Amino acid sequence: MIEENKAQKVGFVSLGCPKALVDSERILTQLSIEGYEITPHYEDAGIVIVNTCGFIDSAKAESLDAIGEAISENGRVLVTGCMGKGEDAKRIQELHPSVIGVTGPAAYEEVLGEVRRALPTVHEHNPIIDLVPDQGIKLTPRHYAYLKISEGCNHRCRFCIIPSLRGDLVSRPIGDVMTEAEGLVNSGVRELLVISQDTSAYGVDLKYKTDFWGGRPLKTNLYTLAEQLGELGIWIRFHYVYPYPHVDSLIPLMASGKVLPYLDIPLQHGSPSVLRRMKRPAAAEKTLDRISQWRKMCPEITLRSTFIVGYPGETEAEFQELLTFLEEAHLDRVGCFKYSPVAGAAANELPNPVPEEVKAERWERFMATQQEISSAKLHTKIGQRIEVLIDSVDENGAIGRSKGDAPEIDGVVHLPGANTLNPGDWVAGEVTASDDYDLWLG
Numbered sequence: 001m002i003e004e005n006k007a008q009k010v011g012f013v014s015l016g017c018p019k020a021l022v023d024s025e026r027i028l029t030q031l032s033i034e035g036y037e038i039t040p041h042y043e044d045a046g047i048v049i050v051n052t053c054g055f056i057d058s059a060k061a062e063s064l065d066a067i068g069e070a071i072s073e074n075g076r077v078l079v080t081g082c083m084g085k086g087e088d089a090k091r092i093q094e095l096h097p098s099v100i101g102v103t104g105p106a107a108y109e110e111v112l113g114e115v116r117r118a119l120p121t122v123h124e125h126n127p128i129i130d131l132v133p134d135q136g137i138k139l140t141p142r143h144y145a146y147l148k149i150s151e152g153c154n155h156r157c158r159f160c161i162i163p164s165l166r167g168d169l170v171s172r173p174i175g176d177v178m179t180e181a182e183g184l185v186n187s188g189v190r191e192l193l194v195i196s197q198d199t200s201a202y203g204v205d206l207k208y209k210t211d212f213w214g215g216r217p218l219k220t221n222l223y224t225l226a227e228q229l230g231e232l233g234i235w236i237r238f239h240y241v242y243p244y245p246h247v248d249s250l251i252p253l254m255a256s257g258k259v260l261p262y263l264d265i266p267l268q269h270g271s272p273s274v275l276r277r278m279k280r281p282a283a284a285e286k287t288l289d290r291i292s293q294w295r296k297m298c299p300e301i302t303l304r305s306t307f308i309v310g311y312p313g314e315t316e317a318e319f320q321e322l323l324t325f326l327e328e329a330h331l332d333r334v335g336c337f338k339y340s341p342v343a344g345a346a347a348n349e350l351p352n353p354v355p356e357e358v359k360a361e362r363w364e365r366f367m368a369t370q371q372e373i374s375s376a377k378l379h380t381k382i383g384q385r386i387e388v389l390i391d392s393v394d395e396n397g398a399i400g401r402s403k404g405d406a407p408e409i410d411g412v413v414h415l416p417g418a419n420t421l422n423p424g425d426w427v428a429g430e431v432t433a434s435d436d437y438d439l440w441l442g
């Protein structure tokens with residue numbers, strides 16, 4: 001039985017070369033994105049991961065010692081890294097039969113799977129406020145990675161408990177973020193997904209202070225971050241960006257191809273009165289103006305958003321306002337969730353909860369409206385030449401994503417017969433067909 005106060009803390013021992021260190025960093029990043037805390041103390045950890053090195057005998061001996069120490073100090077140990085395969089893996093299991101699991105180098109997905117199984121997160125997944133898809137992060141294929149730039153949030157939206165769980169916004173200095181991004185690119189990552197609870201607020205808490213990267217002074221703010229990430233020569237995609245005026249400065253970077261022409265803006269509703277009751281940070285009318293300005297500056301921009309239907313007190317008229325907003329905004333990709341109370345959220349106190357059958361009926365109407373919009377928008381891409389990043393390949397062909405598709409939440413591009421490609425390849429081709437969510441290249 002795991003004690004309550006250990007439930008989300010993971011200990012980590014990282015041994016070996018810089019490549020092993022990048023693996024450790026990737027595992028640690030993904031764990032923290034999924035809500036785990038990293039602790040430097042054996043006694044606080046619900047599980048300890050040892051990333052081993054098997055390069056030479058003395059490194060192997062050091063790894064075995066580290067495993068032994070973690071077992072005697074904590075007892076719940078997961079082994080990964082270069083000693084986690086072949087004869088070395090057998091030796092570990094013989095010497096330390098109590099280890100929970102042994103995986104090889106760069107086995108990110110297996111390690112995360114073991115941690116999730118051995119140490120389930122206390123916090124239930126909430127699609128509206130969580131940063132990662134509800135199935136968790138699939139790290140295979142390995143050519144994309146999430147880059148978390150801050151923790152916490154200064155807003156107090158009534159349906160959300162992030163500020164009480166994680167506190168106010170704490171941005172990572174830009175030098176840290178750039179060093180991590182550069183390491184990921186060096187390890188083969190072709191696309192970085194920039195995430196945080198409020199990406200547009202990046203640096204506010206640090207008063208946009210100057211930090212250093214590669215000896216150069218850089219301001220910790222969203223524009224500088226986008227500009228610098230844009231120099232890395234890979235796809236850079238921004239998520240959770242609120243439509244504040246300063247976000248306009250990113251659009252020229254998108255139009256010039258420095259960062260992907262894609263913005264994920266969590267709008268949650270289109271009715272000003274519902275947004276007020278939610279205590280949301282941006283107003284619906286200004287959002288429509290902003291969106292049309294962005295489209296003028298960068299016509300190829302893909303806009304994604306998420307919405308909540310059935311928020312307490314939502315009237316039929318307010319829901320109609322949401323549908324009208326949707327028709328006017330003409331967003332490319334949209335997710336919709338039926339409101340469900342989260343323990344500890346202020347919205348639970350609001351009067352007039354919407355009955356479940358009304359929520360379900362509104363969700364259907366919302367989805368039908370949006371489906372028509374996104375399907376018509378995808379249809380206009382037929383005949384266009386697009387660039388695709390390949391995610392997976394089998395004997396029937398390849399599946400990839402265009403610049404307008406974020407992994408796991410948007411559509412995909414099918415390339416039938418293209419079975420000689422590899423995950424992580426970039427290819428270009430003409431769109432020959434589309435359906436409600438996906439595209440086909442001929």
Ligand code: SF4
Pocket residue numbers: 129153154155156157160161162163197198
């Ligand atoms: S902006 Fe609102 S919904 Fe998003 S994390 Fe902050 S409080 Fe939660």
